[in-house]
Amino acid sequence: MVAPRKGAYAEESAEVEVLYANMEKMKSLTKKIQGSLNRLETSGTIVNEAIGPVMGDTSRLQTVNLNIDKVLDAISNIRAPVDKTNREERIIRAGPRKTNLQDYIASLDRTNQALLDLRQTNLRSNQQAVAETSALVKLGTKQLEDVFRDILRDATRAKVxxxxxxxxxxxFPRIPEDKLSVLRLINAHISNSAAQVSQTDIRETATQRIYADIRGDYIVSSLRNLAAASVSTARKVAADALYRPGTNGIGTYAQGMEGxxxxxxxxxxxxxxxxxxxxVCTMTCQPALGEFDKTLRELNGHILKNLMTDCFLGYEIIDIVSKLSIRIETKTGELKRPIYDTVKPIRETSKASLGKLLEDTRARIQTLVALPMDGASVPVTTETMSRLQNMTNYLSPLQSVMTSLGDGGWSGPSATSSSTSIPTLKSFDVGADGKKLFAHYASDTIDTLLQNLESKARILLKGKNLQGVFIANNVAIIDRMIxxxxxxxxxxxxxxxxxxWRKKGTAMYMEAWREPSGHLLDVQYTNRSGRPHSGGAGATDSTAIIKGLNSKDKDAIKEKFKSFNASFDELVARHKSYKMEREVKAQLGRDVQTILEPLYGRFWDRYHEIDKGKGKYVKYDKGQLGxxxxGLA
Structure with a gap:
């Protein structure tokens, strides 16, 4: 078991040794790479220090080359306007009449552009060229202005x-279309050239002034006859004749001017x-407006001299001119104020006339030294009412004038104050306010008339019955004319x-009839026997009543009949001697009959047997008196 284990350890030991060997090799390789990087960095620094100056020189050379190119372009641009001017000079100096007008204007436009380019270079070396080119542009423009003027004169040879x-x-005739197109072409060029060349704001171009001068004279000369006719038709044939609407030529003058x-x-x-x-419209029409203003001032002088009869001409002129200013302003957007300003003097005269008419009415009555002894009306009443009737033909201008004065202002100092207000279309609509103002003025006029007539009648006419007839007659005429x-x-x-006023006149007249009426009143004694009550069954038994009277009462009744007859006959004769208007005669006759006939009928019923039908005391029976x-009515 030991031998295999040692074999395994030996194998693992060999692998470890191999790994250590590889690590040593990696360390050695890393050191070599680091050494190579250090050497490369050192070499880069050396190269950069060597190449830097070369790159700066190259950049400066590129800038110099660019500047040279710009200078060459500037020189080319400087030479170009001069070259253009040389090419266009021949065309311009030949004049627009020897070449096509559009070609001529195009050449002049190019020359004008060349002048602008020369001025933009701002080089001293070009100052001579600028001066020469500017002179050439002026020459060309002057020649175009002459053509513009000649075309206008040709279109304006004959006045209308x-x-x-x-x-x-x-x-009304206009400038022919073919001429309009040429004039438009020339004006467009001259206006554009003036705007480009001028260093300041141009308010009036040469073509505008040429047009205004030529066409302005044409309008003035065309209107000259109408202006003269307006003045001549103002001359009066009869000094006291009231002006009638439309009899002056100012209306035709205004129509002609408007057209x-x-x-x-x-x-x-x-x-x-x-x-x-x-x-241009204002400039062109201004001379004609000046002549119109002069004509209106002449007419104003005429109105002032004949204010009582011709103030109506002033009202008519205000109406005509005010409406004219609005119509023209509506169609052109211009001339409203200049036209309206021409009527200012007449407007002031018209304002003053309202008070003057009242003063004239008062003065004419105060200067009367006598009144008709038959109670007839006086001419001043008819004439005053005729004025008021005539005023109704001028309600539109009178509304404007009265509005500026204010209600009742015609009687105060404001009647002569100035007013600069411009009427509007609404001001010509005679509405309730306008009618009320006029009604107040007419009322003031009639009050002034009747008050002064009454005062004069009390002084110059004897007897209230005559004064009453006089007042009643004048009131009747006023009422009829209204x-x-x-x-x-x-x-x-x-x-x-x-x-x-009518009742006042009637009352004054009826005062005289109190006397005969008083004779028909008797005293009734209700406590006496044999004397029946007036309301009793025997009230109309004249024989019984007379028998019941003592001699003194009978004598009194006889005297009453005699006095009544005398007074009645006198008043009837006087009534018939008066000159009464138809309605006055009828009204006063009815009033007398209404009062007197019942009184006499009652008195006659009671006492007519006083003279037993002989007619010695009782002159009228009831039928005769009725x-x-x-017959009085």
């Missing part, structure tokens, strides 16, 4: 007569860029005030 287009409702402005705007849009339309015109729906609330009273 706006009246023909307005009368026939025809569209020309809108046609011009339609010509401007195809030529100029969108952001230029408003500026009902027969557009004042009726506006002044419904004034009817109560007018009824008050017929006479009926």
């Amino acid at each position: 007569e706006p009246l023909e287009y307005v009368a026939k409702n025809n569209p 020309l402005f809108l046609a011009e705007y339609e010509s401007i849009c195809p030529i100029f860029a969108r952001d230029e339309w408003g500026l 009902r027969s015109s557009e004042l009726a729906p506006l002044m419904g609330e004034y009817s109560n005030k007018l009824d008050g 017929a006479t009273l009926a």
Whole structure:
């Protein structure tokens, strides 16, 4: 058993020895590898120190080569604009009339680009070339401007007569399409060139100014006859005649101006860029607006001289011009303020006119030295109401004017204050507020009229019955003129005030009839025997009543009949001598009959036997008196 065990140990020992031998070999190999790595690192350091300077020199050489290439490119770029200018100069100096316009503009565009390139080089050596190229661009641009001007003049040789287009409702002429395309091409180039070349913000180009000057003169000359007609038609034939709507030429003038402005705007849009339309339109139309403003100032002077009759022309002008400004602004987006500003003087005059009309009504009555002795109305009543009737034709502008004054402002200092508000479409809708303002003004006017007439009547007319007839006649005319015109729906609330004046006139007239009425009143004694009560069965037995009277009472009854007859006859004659309006005569006649006939009938029933039918004291029986009273109506 020992021998096999020793054999096994010997085998394991041999394997261990082999392993130790392999480990020694690995250690030896590792040392060799480490030595090789140390030598390789040393060699790399030496190589790096040797090659580094060479690589730096190579990088610097590459930078130098790149800079040289850039310089060569810059030189080429510097020479290119000069070369381009030399090629385009021949075309530009020949002018646009000797070559195709599009080719000419293309050449000018290339020259302009060359100028920009030269300026970007910023080299002193190119300053001469910059100056020469700039002069060439200016020459070409000037030649294009001349072509632009000539085409416009050719399209504007003959002025139009706006009246023909307005009368026939025809569209106003525009610049022909073929000319528009050329003008558009030229303007586009000049606008772009100006924006590129200029160092500052350009608000107005040469083509804009050329267009505004030529076409502006064309519009002014076309409207000249209408402007003159507007002034001439304002001249009055009759000094006291009220202005009637549409009799002045200002409406046609405004229509003609609107037609020309809108046609011009339609010509401007195809030529100029969108952001230029408003500026060019304003520049072009400004001279015509200046002439329009001058015309309105002349008309304002005429209105001021004839304010009481021609203030209505002022109202009409406000209406026309205000609506014109809104229509043009709606279609062009421009000119609303410039157009509206032209009417400012007339607007101020119109505001002042409202107070002046009230003052005139008051003054005309106060200066009266006599009133009709037959109680007839005075002309100032009809004339005042005619003014109010005429005002209903101008409710739109009056609403604007009255709104700026405020309710009742026509009676105060604010009536002459300035206003710069611009009306809107809503302001031309005569709604409840506008109607109320006008109704208040009309009420104030009628109150002023009647109050002053009453005061004057108390001074100049003797007797309240005559004064009452006078007041009633004037009230009747006022009422009739309200009902027969557009004042009726506006002044419904004034009817109560007018009824008050009517009742006042009637009461004043009826005071005179108190005298005959008083003669028909007698004293009844209910405690005397034989004297029946007025309500008794024998109240109408005149014979019995007369017999029951003593001589003194009979004499008193006789005197009452005589006094009544005299007073009644006088008042009937006076009534018939008065000049009464139809409705006044009917109303006063009914009022007299309503009061007097029952009183006389009762008195007659009781005492007509006082003269036993001889007619010595009892002049009228009931039928005769009723017929006479009926004749008063």
